[in-house]
Amino acid sequence: MSKYYLDYLEQLESEAIHIMREVAGQFEKPALLFSGGKDSITLVRLAEKAFRPGKFPFPLVHIDTGHNFREALDYRDNMVKQMGEKLIVRYVEDTIKEKKLAEPKGKFASRNALQTYTLLDTIEEFGFDACIGGARRDEEKARAKERIFSVRDEFGSWDPKLQRPELWNIYNGKIHKGENVRCFPISNWTELDVWNYIKKENIPLPSIYFAHERECVVTNQNQLIAVSDFIQIEPSDKIVKKKVRYRTVGDMTCTAAVESDASTIDDIVKEIAISRLSERGETRIDDQVSEAAMEDRKKGGYF
Amino acid sequence: MDILRFITAGSVDDGKSTLIGRLLYDSKSILADQLAAIEKQSKNKDKGEIDLAILTDGLRAEREQGITIDVAYKYFSTPKRKFIIADAPGHIQYTRNMVTGASNSDLVVILIDARKGVIEQTKRHSIIASLLALPHVVVAINKMDLVNYDEKVYNQIVTDYKNIQEQLGIKNPRFIPISALSGENIVDPSANMKWYKGGTLITILENVELKNDINLTDARFPVQYVIRPQTDDLHDYRGYAGKLTSGILKVGDKISVLPAGHKSTIKLIEKDGKPVDEAFAPQSVIVHLADEIDISRGDVIVREGNEPTVTQDIEVLLCWMDAKAMEVGSKYLIQHNNKQIRCAVKGIEYKLDVNTLEKQTSVAAAQLNDVCKVTLKTARPIAVDSYAKLRTNGGAVLIDETSYVTVGACIIQ
Numbered sequence: 001m002s003k004y005y006l007d008y009l010e011q012l013e014s015e016a017i018h019i020m021r022e023v024a025g026q027f028e029k030p031a032l033l034f035s036g037g038k039d040s041i042t043l044v045r046l047a048e049k050a051f052r053p054g055k056f057p058f059p060l061v062h063i064d065t066g067h068n069f070r071e072a073l074d075y076r077d078n079m080v081k082q083m084g085e086k087l088i089v090r091y092v093e094d095t096i097k098e099k100k101l102a103e104p105k106g107k108f109a110s111r112n113a114l115q116t117y118t119l120l121d122t123i124e125e126f127g128f129d130a131c132i133g134g135a136r137r138d139e140e141k142a143r144a145k146e147r148i149f150s151v152r153d154e155f156g157s158w159d160p161k162l163q164r165p166e167l168w169n170i171y172n173g174k175i176h177k178g179e180n181v182r183c184f185p186i187s188n189w190t191e192l193d194v195w196n197y198i199k200k201e202n203i204p205l206p207s208i209y210f211a212h213e214r215e216c217v218v219t220n221q222n223q224l225i226a227v228s229d230f231i232q233i234e235p236s237d238k239i240v241k242k243k244v245r246y247r248t249v250g251d252m253t254c255t256a257a258v259e260s261d262a263s264t265i266d267d268i269v270k271e272i273a274i275s276r277l278s279e280r281g282e283t284r285i286d287d288q289v290s291e292a293a294m295e296d297r298k299k300g301g302y303f
Numbered sequence: 304m305d306i307l308r309f310i311t312a313g314s315v316d317d318g319k320s321t322l323i324g325r326l327l328y329d330s331k332s333i334l335a336d337q338l339a340a341i342e343k344q345s346k347n348k349d350k351g352e353i354d355l356a357i358l359t360d361g362l363r364a365e366r367e368q369g370i371t372i373d374v375a376y377k378y379f380s381t382p383k384r385k386f387i388i389a390d391a392p393g394h395i396q397y398t399r400n401m402v403t404g405a406s407n408s409d410l411v412v413i414l415i416d417a418r419k420g421v422i423e424q425t426k427r428h429s430i431i432a433s434l435l436a437l438p439h440v441v442v443a444i445n446k447m448d449l450v451n452y453d454e455k456v457y458n459q460i461v462t463d464y465k466n467i468q469e470q471l472g473i474k475n476p477r478f479i480p481i482s483a484l485s486g487e488n489i490v491d492p493s494a495n496m497k498w499y500k501g502g503t504l505i506t507i508l509e510n511v512e513l514k515n516d517i518n519l520t521d522a523r524f525p526v527q528y529v530i531r532p533q534t535d536d537l538h539d540y541r542g543y544a545g546k547l548t549s550g551i552l553k554v555g556d557k558i559s560v561l562p563a564g565h566k567s568t569i570k571l572i573e574k575d576g577k578p579v580d581e582a583f584a585p586q587s588v589i590v591h592l593a594d595e596i597d598i599s600r601g602d603v604i605v606r607e608g609n610e611p612t613v614t615q616d617i618e619v620l621l622c623w624m625d626a627k628a629m630e631v632g633s634k635y636l637i638q639h640n641n642k643q644i645r646c647a648v649k650g651i652e653y654k655l656d657v658n659t660l661e662k663q664t665s666v667a668a669a670q671l672n673d674v675c676k677v678t679l680k681t682a683r684p685i686a687v688d689s690y691a692k693l694r695t696n697g698g699a700v701l702i703d704e705t706s707y708v709t710v711g712a713c714i715i716q
Contacts, residue, residue, distance in 0.1 A: 161373070
């Protein structure tokens with residue numbers, strides 16, 4: 001093998017660093033949306049590679065639904081303290097009170113849609129012109145069609161039919177006042193690529209990604225939702241104690257755990273490689289509402 | 304393991320989406336829940352047939368109208384390679400999408416319907432692949448099941464294509480007879496076409512040699528961002544961050560910074576925070592120079608003696624991508640790598656018919672999907688290579704000055 005050879009992870013890494021630096025170079029007030037999940041943790045590592053020994057040219061922004069896993073929040077706070085980067089947290093709870101929003105009903109209701117309001121308010125509050133996010137095109141079919149630089153109007157809306165052609169490695173981030181761009185450096189990564197990268201880079205993760213004992217409610221679709229203060233337990237509920245881990249980190253109310261013994265990154269990579277279910281299909285209750293659930297949310301300003 | 308990026312080109316009924324669905328399905332990249340969703344939507348689900356084309360139809364309008372309106376990206380891997388597919392629509396009004404998808408691809412799979420043979424769209428797709436200098440071309444003759452797997456039909460199409468390939472600008476295409484619908488010669492060999500001795504489509508995709516496609520001769524390092532921590536311990540730190548789009552840079556290399564032409568020497572190269580002796584394309588690194596010279600985003604660092612052309616007058620083949628026509632005299636922003644400057648259209652030399660390669664002169668405007676040879680004047684000098692010489696430094700886009708929409712793709716001559 002020639003010494004001038006990059007393997008697929010190195011190629012993906014370099015592409016992502018290039019995109020991050022384009023964001024830094026093109027925008028006045030960018031932000032990195034950080035959720036505490038593995039994809040945004042990967043983004044943080046890529047930002048370190050792109051900008052160290054300098055500081056990040058953007059703050060980390062967390063839109064807190066109030067239904068987070070404690071472990072993910074602890075990880076977030078710890079990470080930010082160690083890195084010395086700026087973290088901005090805005091709460092969906094506050095938006096609900098301020099705007100008197102109706103909370104979605106139902107036991108495993110998701111605040112995912114409400115998150116959009118808080119996100120748009122936060123963008124306005126700080127005047128962010130670009131938001132870096134960890135969305136991947138392999139996640140979902142509407143995402144498969146979105147550009148790496150995705151221009152959103154004042155309302156945060158995505159218009160799939162009016163996307164700018166994106167050619168070569170040229171990213172056109174020119175926008176009018178009030179518009180903003182969502183930038184997706186790991187668009188071309190798959191779930192397995194992310195895990196392989198985490199393994200290669202030895203990136204620490206919140207503990208909920210690894211197998212642990214947990215009390216869960218069994219849903220009608222046989223999914224496992226953690227017992228927490230956010231869910232009202234009824235006598236008819238079937239509660240089980242299982243060894244589980246999380247494949248994605250979302251709200252405690254609508255993110256399902258998977259049964260697993262995987263306690264190391266190696267185990268997880270093996271498990272994902274042979275999994276017969278997609279990440280969102282297996283773990284996100286909110287994506288299963290309709291065929292176009294994600295498309296509709298994106299049009300409404302969601303990531 | 305490396306990455307192959309490819310595009311599939313075919314007209315509406317050539318079975319392009321079915322082919323992609325088949326590649327994903329047979330390489331076991333479709334997961335059980337995704338399959339369940341497809342089965343639910345398949346028209347002939349009662350007969351046990353699933354419609355693999357549904358996999359690539361992402362948006363509601365596409366599902367409703369049964370068409371593909373934009374480039375969709377799909378991912379799969381085999382133990383040998385990671386694959387990124389750009390699925391670009393084939394209808395005529397969406398030529399811009401094929402240009403977009405092809406711009407980042409290493410290979411194109413051109414689909415031909417065995418019943419129809421080489422038609423106008425085959426030529427158009429080949430010409431676009433040639434204009435965008437895709438290094439590898441596979442011509443897949445699909446729907447062989449509908450012509451009784453007849454070797455003669457296949458051979459005739461191969462001959463027809465070979466007769467015009469030179470004229471279309473296609474070098475060394477590979478040919479393969481397939482049936483995407485029944486999954487023959489895609490991942491599994493066909494029992495009905497034993498006369499075909501070549502490999503399946505997936506073996507071709509897995510084994511195409513990619514390492515020669517990266518240019519390691521002409522170093523081009525567009526500066527994206529200047530890193531200046533300005534802290535007490537890093538007071539004098541000044542690093543130029545960017546991605547080497549081609550070539551190799553070594554510590555000690557004498558360099559020029561273009562377009563200004565300042566000279567210096569590379570003092571240090573950093574990757575992942577550590578010093579390295581050299582960097583090569585397509586790595587992202589930080590470069591430090593021996594002299595304090597004025598460098599900012601948009602400048603390009605190159606090796607002295609191997610320099611791109613610094614000019615304000617550029618000739619391009621322009622693929623027009625906007626509904627609003629481009630007229631001679633109009634002004635735009637041109638973005639080349641990460642540099643954006645104003646430019647004006649000085650003249651249209653000819654319009655190229657992408658179906659026939661005929662050149663039409665005396666053209667006053669370029670309409671959506673037109674390809675024209677155009678001269679541009681930029682407001683300040685830019686450092687460019689011809690696309691034919693260096694694909695990674697020979698492409699640019701035009702941006703509308705008021706809407707900021709990307710309206711044209713420039714292939715620099």
